[in-house]
Amino acid sequence: MKEYIGRIRSSCKTWELIYWWILRGLMIYAFIAGFFRVPFDISDPLQVGANFIAMFAWEIFMLFPEKSFLRYMPSLVQDVSIIMIFAGSFGGKFLNFYYDIRLWDSGMHLISGALCVLL
Numbered sequence: 001m002k003e004y005i006g007r008i009r010s011s012c013k014t015w016e017l018i019y020w021w022i023l024r025g026l027m028i029y030a031f032i033a034g035f036f037r038v039p040f041d042i043s044d045p046l047q048v049g050a051n052f053i054a055m056f057a058w059e060i061f062m063l064f065p066e067k068s069f070l071r072y073m074p075s076l077v078q079d080v081s082i083i084m085i086f087a088g089s090f091g092g093k094f095l096n097f098y099y100d101i102r103l104w105d106s107g108m109h110l111i112s113g114a115l116c117v118l119l
Contacts, residue, residue: 007062008059008062011062011075012058012075013075016075016078016079019079020078020082023082023083023086023090024055026086026090027048027051027052027055027086027089027090028052030045030048030089033094034048034094044093047089047093048089048090051085051089052089054081054085055082055086057077057078057081058075058077058078058081080115081115084108084111084115087108088108092104092105092108
């Protein structure tokens with residue numbers, strides 16, 4: 001475990017860890033608040049919770065064996081993907097931007113498609 005934490009610390013900058021945990025903290029807030037919304041819809045906290053787990057993708061890649069190419073992905077992948085996950089889940093579902101902002105969903109698909117091409 002010590003080697004794993006050291007690998008994470010040496011592969012990313014301190015500001016990235018802070019940035020990731022600020023967005024994760026907001027997702028934890030959205031997860032808890034989702035249980036107290038009226039009218040209650042179980043899909044709200046479940047979607048936020050699933051996307052919260054996806055915010056740890058890069059750290060999970062660091063657990064892979066040395067021969068795996070996923071282990072050598074730059075932390076920039078996490079920087080970009082975490083903001084897309086946050087915008088889709090927190091902004092889109094929790095703040096209801098999918099219904100309030102007409103082009104929110106189309107913009108999200110356009111940006112995420114471009115990011116997949118770059119990846």
